[in-house]
Amino acid sequence: MANYLKRLKILQIIEAMSQQIPFQIRDEALQAFESATNTQELYNFKVKYLGKTGALTEVMKVMASLPKEEKPAFGQIVNQVKTLLEEKYLQTEMALKNKEIDLQMQSERFDLSFPIASREQGKEHPIHRVTNEIFSIMARLGYSLRTGSLIEKDYYNFEALNIPPNHPARDMQDTFFVDETHVLRTHTSPIQIHSLENEKPPLRIIGTGPVFRCDSDVSHLPNFHQIEGMCVDEKVSMSDLKGTISFFVREFFGPGLQTRFRPSFFPFTEPSAEVDCSCPICKGKGCSMCKQTGWIEIGGCGLINPKVFEHAKVEYPKWQGFAFGFGVERMAIIKYGVDDIRLFPANDIRFLKQF
């Protein structure tokens, strides 16, 4: 009887426990999770309550000694508690982790307020930049780029361009001589002659590169750059020339600018014209760049002189053409407002980095 009583008591206790213990564990664990200040602490609690030797696992072991009919209910309770705790754990872990990452980022804070640019991108020299801009505008009209020798035969620099020896037109271009028959090319126009000799019309050519004049002062460099274009086709007129240059001016300097032709003289073109465009700085109102005239001279042009075709052995008037040329430094001065031409060959990086 005593044994029976004893057994009954234990059963009662177990029964009581079986209903109470999972809930106690639940409450204790929830409290513990709540109290965790970091993920490690939280993890330790997870091991304590949900781990292989944790409280809940121990409770499951008790289930074996329960009466058969009570087992399902008990198991359900324990599983419910377990699911609840696992969910709660993940939630808490997420919150703690976010907090920890925030703290970590706080401690890793960089001051990004100051400039770094430890290695800036290098810049294109303004001369090349302008050349390439002009080149890409003209390429859209079907012009192809050509270059040529800097030491050029007198014939290509002068005679073939209708400037015979001792002709006063030679005075227009102060020339550096290398020997009796060679000069440092005074313009890029010899490129035209080589092209006329070596290629078959129709032709659209852009020639560019350094040129040389025996002239050096505040507004002239002895070694500067030109870019020029030549179009040879069956019927070519001054209107074609003006349309082409006007297109170029608007593309290069900006929309709305006007182009003006003034009569001039170049031995290799006839008729010849100087090209002015309305001043891109003041839009024609008058400023120091255009000397208050509203116009700015940008280059020369004209229809190719039949004598040039004759020298290059191109049949005229079957083939006709126009040509135009610009000083690259001058274009850069106008476009960027550079106030001293001597900055171009000085290569001061404070200057170069501006473009």
Added chain:
Amino acid sequence: MKISLKWLNDFVDITEFLNKPQELADILTKAGLEVEEIQNRASDYANVVVGHIISKEKHPNADKLSLCQVDVGSGQVMQIVCGAQNHKAGDKVIAALAGAVLPGNFAIKKSKIRDVESNGMLCSYKELALADTSDGIAILNPQAKAGMSFAEFAGYNDVTFELKVTPNRADCLSHFGLARELGCLLNKAVKTPEVLTKFSSASTKQKIKLEVLNQELCPRYCGRYISNVKIGPSPEWLVKKLEAVGQNSINNVVDVTNYVMLEMGQPLHAFDADLITGAAITVRNASKLEKFKTLKEQELILSGDELVISDASKPVALAGVIGGINSGVSEKTKNIFLESASFKAMSVRKSSRVHGVETDSAYRFSRGVDASQTSAIMDRASLLIQQVAGGEAFDEAYDLNSGLKTSRQTKSAIKISIQMISERLGYSADEKLFLSYMKGLQVKVEELGRGEYLMTPPLFRFDLEQDMDLVEEYARLHGYEHIKENIPALKAEPTAHNSEYMMNQKVSQYMRAEGYNQAFNYAFTSCEPEKNWISDLEKLRNQGLFTDEHAIKIKNPLSEDLNVMRRILSFGLYRNAIDNIRSGNNEGRLFEIGSVFSKNESDYKEQSRLSLINWGDSVGIYANNTPPVFNIKSAIEKLLLSLQISAYSFVSVAKPPAFLHLGQWAQVIVEGQAVGFLGTVHPSYLDHEKIRVPLAIAELDLQKILKGQPRPAKFKSLSKFQPSLRDFAFVMDAQKSTGDLLKEAKKACGANLKELTVFDIYEGDKLPDGQKSVAIRANFQAQDTTLSEADLQQLSQKLIEAAQKSVNAVLR
């Protein structure tokens, strides 16, 4: 050329423009005769007036100053303090009043001088830029009227144009010529100047013998003898006209020759007839080494190509250029021989250029002088000489013009049609307008029907030779503003761009991506400094950079600083870097793509080069302080890789160029060929320039590198298998090169070694002297399988053996 509007007005009526010169300037500019500057002396001397000194007292506070009360017209009396001593009460003087701006941009204001009010300044001629020296203030003629503007008093009420005459318009190099052009532009009549028609009975031909030996260079020669001239100062009208266009008065006869040249465009010369030895003139070629002294006292030694005017014993003039000092007109001259001739343009230009004698005469002859007017203009000058110097103009003047047959005395006719003009201009030309322009230009018109014409231009228009010249005349006179704008249609396929240029653009782009700024240096340089920089030619050539032994000289350099074509590109960048450092740019990178020059027998060669320079340390907090020489090396490696070149190496055997650091340089080898160098600049070079920052430089032969470019990029499939990294540390002789080790290791391991990276090099206490430790990370990966541990073992072993074999390196 300076043009006086008053003078112009003698020939064509431009009265309506005298007060609005800008309008006339615009008309000329629009017609292709550009007016570069309008000078108005009246406005230059605004507020400068004739003053009458009423009283002169001592300045109360200064011994050397005087206090003058000056009547400046309309009863206004002004107090002016003056420092000069040469004036007295009653004198007429030049007073600059408040508002005047004297030459040198000296503005006159009311002021106080030593506490006494002064309302202006009494001027000397020097202060008005009318004389080079000064002996006190200018004292004027007592008749001068107080209050009159000084410009009016001095006859400066003229406006002058600075006219830019293009070389084709020789016909406009005179007042008459320009008047003729204006006659056409303004549709006005043009007056022809008066000439001498009555001569004494004496004969020129009996006084002077004349012979033209070279008729080709002297197609026409006219000469007249004028006796008993009285040499003296020119009359005021002549002085003022010459002065207005910037010419000094010399004496009456010389002034007339200059005057007529400026008036008619025909250069003239007056010889002192009594100084012509043998009373005989010959126009001949100079003899070789013949001496001639110009009237400007320049001694010339003639080559024999020049044409000279000679007397029986010596040259008396360099034909068309300048007279001799031995035969010029002076105060002692009594009889003159007046020359008006036509000389061949190219010959005059050559004489003038070769001897560096530039004169107004040579300028005109070399552009062309109308040979049909030679005699008439001589008679124009004869008339004026008689008017200003008296004398007797002899009859039977010379006019030897047999040479004219061989030169252009008649212009050939030009065939042209209205349709052709319209086609070339791109708009419809008007026939009536065209004919009226031709009439204005004095072109002889012959109608052929159907809009076709035969045109004969006047002799003075040398530039009108072909139909296109007449097209230009039409366009110019009608106005270029009538030309429309049209984009011509493209009728043929565009051709390829120059490939070298396009490749250079790519190289430029890669260099800029590495932080290098593009530079441009002159293609010429100074011979000696470049020679010193190159120093040892062989050492440079050994780098694969062909360098000529001697630089190509420029025959007429601007200065010794720019006297030869460059043979090396890097020297320019080195100079740029030094300038940059001196300007405070302590860190920087530059590159340049450009040509160097050499001579090959009679041919000139231009080779394209790339040069880089990097100097200084970056001080930025996160700047990567790689030594400049490695920065440059890295840029070059990236360039080569970008160009799809993988077979390259950097070797430091043999000797570096003289300007490089012995221990920090390498030769760049691309596909077995030396293509240039890179290295730190030699410390003693830097020390010499007092440069204290590290500086490295490179130069590459771009032609060699870009040969066969652009190479197409070729796709290699990506390995899907696990890469494995293995680190190795080797100990090796410090002098041996790591590059050799890597090269051998790559060869030994083959395609499964994807990458080898040096991540540490150590020399120091923990190693024996002369040894270094090199740490390398190898990335092994196969294309078709995952490498097994055994494979990796085998590859590692191969790598270790290669290290041993190549540089005797031992695994640490």
